[in-house]
Amino acid sequence: MLSKVVFPTSADPVLLEITREGPIFIMTMVDNENRFTTEMCKAICEALDHVQSVVDDKSLEEAVLLTRGQDKFYSNGLHMEKAFSIPGFKDHSFMPMLNKLLLFGIPTVACVNGVMRSDRGYMCMNEIDLPSPLSADMCALLRYKMQPHIYRSVVLEAKRFSGKDALAAHIVDDVAEGVEPTFELAKQVALKIAPKAKSGSIYTMIKKNMYPEISPRHMMNTNLKKGN
Amino acid sequence: MTAAQTFTLPAEGKTLIEITREGPLFIMTMVDKENRFTTEMCKAICDGLDHVAAVVEKEELTEAVLMTRGQDKFYSNGLDIEKAFSVPGFTDHTFMPMLNKILMFGIPTVACLNGHAFAGGCLMAMAHDYRVMRSDRGFMCMNEIDLPSPLPAGMSALLRYKMHPHVYRSCVLEAKRFSAQEALASHIVDGIAEGVEGTIELGKKVALKIAPKAKAGVFYGMIKEDMYPEISERLMKGAKL
Numbered sequence: 001m002l003s004k005v006v007f008p009t010s011a012d013p014v015l016l017e018i019t020r021e022g023p024i025f026i027m028t029m030v031d032n033e034n035r036f037t038t039e040m041c042k043a044i045c046e047a048l049d050h051v052q053s054v055v056d057d058k059s060l061e062e063a064v065l066l067t068r069g070q071d072k073f074y075s076n077g078l079h080m081e082k083a084f085s086i087p088g089f090k091d092h093s094f095m096p097m098l099n100k101l102l103l104f105g106i107p108t109v110a111c112v113n114g115v116m117r118s119d120r121g122y123m124c125m126n127e128i129d130l131p132s133p134l135s136a137d138m139c140a141l142l143r144y145k146m147q148p149h150i151y152r153s154v155v156l157e158a159k160r161f162s163g164k165d166a167l168a169a170h171i172v173d174d175v176a177e178g179v180e181p182t183f184e185l186a187k188q189v190a191l192k193i194a195p196k197a198k199s200g201s202i203y204t205m206i207k208k209n210m211y212p213e214i215s216p217r218h219m220m221n222t223n224l225k226k227g228n
Numbered sequence: 229m230t231a232a233q234t235f236t237l238p239a240e241g242k243t244l245i246e247i248t249r250e251g252p253l254f255i256m257t258m259v260d261k262e263n264r265f266t267t268e269m270c271k272a273i274c275d276g277l278d279h280v281a282a283v284v285e286k287e288e289l290t291e292a293v294l295m296t297r298g299q300d301k302f303y304s305n306g307l308d309i310e311k312a313f314s315v316p317g318f319t320d321h322t323f324m325p326m327l328n329k330i331l332m333f334g335i336p337t338v339a340c341l342n343g344h345a346f347a348g349g350c351l352m353a354m355a356h357d358y359r360v361m362r363s364d365r366g367f368m369c370m371n372e373i374d375l376p377s378p379l380p381a382g383m384s385a386l387l388r389y390k391m392h393p394h395v396y397r398s399c400v401l402e403a404k405r406f407s408a409q410e411a412l413a414s415h416i417v418d419g420i421a422e423g424v425e426g427t428i429e430l431g432k433k434v435a436l437k438i439a440p441k442a443k444a445g446v447f448y449g450m451i452k453e454d455m456y457p458e459i460s461e462r463l464m465k466g467a468k469l
Contacts (some may be wrong), residue, residue, distance in 0.1 A: 022416065036375050107401070111323040133445060144388075144393060145393045145394075145397075146393055147393065170392065170393070171394075173394070193401075193402065196373060196401060196402065199373050199376035200372070200376065200377070201430055202373070202376040202378055203373070203376075203401075205378045205386075206372065206373060206378060206401070207401070209378070209379055209380060209381040209383075209384040210379075210384050210388065210396070210397075210400055210401075212381055212384075212385070212458075
């Protein structure tokens with residue numbers, strides 16, 4: 001697959017671009033703030049299906065998904081207006097998309113261009129300041145991946161983590177300065193982990209048992225299946 | 229048992245476990261070469277645990293601790309692939325319940341990693357309350373992802389409760405080999421020392437320090453059941469021990 005594939009496939013505007021460099025499938029979110037709407041969640045899920053089908057069709061033994069934004073934002077979160085004008089958006093679109101990513105069948109690396117770069121940007125969960133509830137499933141996702149005292153400060157304090165803070169807290173694996181070096185670093189990390197794709201369908205199986213609390217109802221695949 | 233006695237298991241056939249006693253320390257030595265888990269090995273370990281629990285109860289000990297160890301190169305190299313998988317349901321019926329018995333044991337437990345702890349051996353070590361590891365040789369590793377083989381939810385939960393999330397991630401998804409130094413830095417072992425004898429001495433120091441907690445009696449096991457609530461349910465779902 002040499003060319004760029006865009007999502008959504010049959011509508012404007014383009015929200016995602018998928019390119020490939022060897023075993024690395026690069027998903028670039030190309031909108032300004034990459035905020036989550038129904039269209040964005042659907043585009044991500046379709047793109048994930050696309051990558052999985054390429055991996056399966058070619059029986060790739062080395063494969064990794066690398067996601068990134070451009071410039072200032074990885075993603076600024078839910079599109080407040082659009083997301084909340086749709087009843088059940090979180091349950092029907094956003095959570096299933098997160099779950100699909102969490103359990104994806106090949107290793108995944110997030111290149112947090114807005115913050116994994118050490119010189120700019122923050123990771124933050126600011127629900128407590130809005131204020132807005134944080135569903136049990138979203139909490140579980142954070143809880144599974146963060147040390148308890150970090151989780152507490154992330155959720156209850158809306159603590160802002162710089163790249164340096166995030167590294168010290170072990171919520172990112174590495175940092176670099178500037179957008180391009182962060183991307184290069186992410187590719188290095190990705191190349192190192194790509195051979196684990198050889199485990200095939202067992203990769204997702206192992207992850208399902210690693211993170212069992214995430215509600216089974218969010219396992220619903222809300223994407224278009226191939227052939228539909 | 230007196231300090232002089234060695235209690236071996238199983239009662240008949242090849243000895244797999246030797247239990248000796250030094251004051252409050254009950255030392256369970258796995259004496260096979262790679263200490264791989266078979267039905268016989270799991271039963272021997274469980275019988276050994278029952279024996280220690282019976283002595284503690286009979287003597288009403290207020291200081292007691294279980295120390296496990298291998299000899300030389302291996303703590304345990306995991307499941308005996310051939311034997312374990314020729315027995316249907318081995319993992320559910322035998323291996324996971326054995327892990328649970330160690331996890332919930334009624335007195336403090338210390339694993340002395342004299343050598344490699346791979347897969348099932350790593351799980352056995354993590355089921356203990358404390359771990360010390362030989363610093364100059366040997367690794368801890370969960371290599372299921374490289375076989376590849378699934379990792380049942382009960383086993384995953386055991387690791388998840390005992391490891392930092394990013395360490396858990398690397399342990400399970402990367403089959404990362406942890407040297408003693410890395411295991412110490414990651415907080416998956418409590419201390420490291422050079423050589424087998426050095427490791428055992430350190431294990432005994434850690435054990436003696438924690439032995440007085442046995443005074444909690446039945447509450448020790450009960451507290452652990454509530455510390456690790458998801459695990460028992462998953463480890464015991466197919467138990468036939």
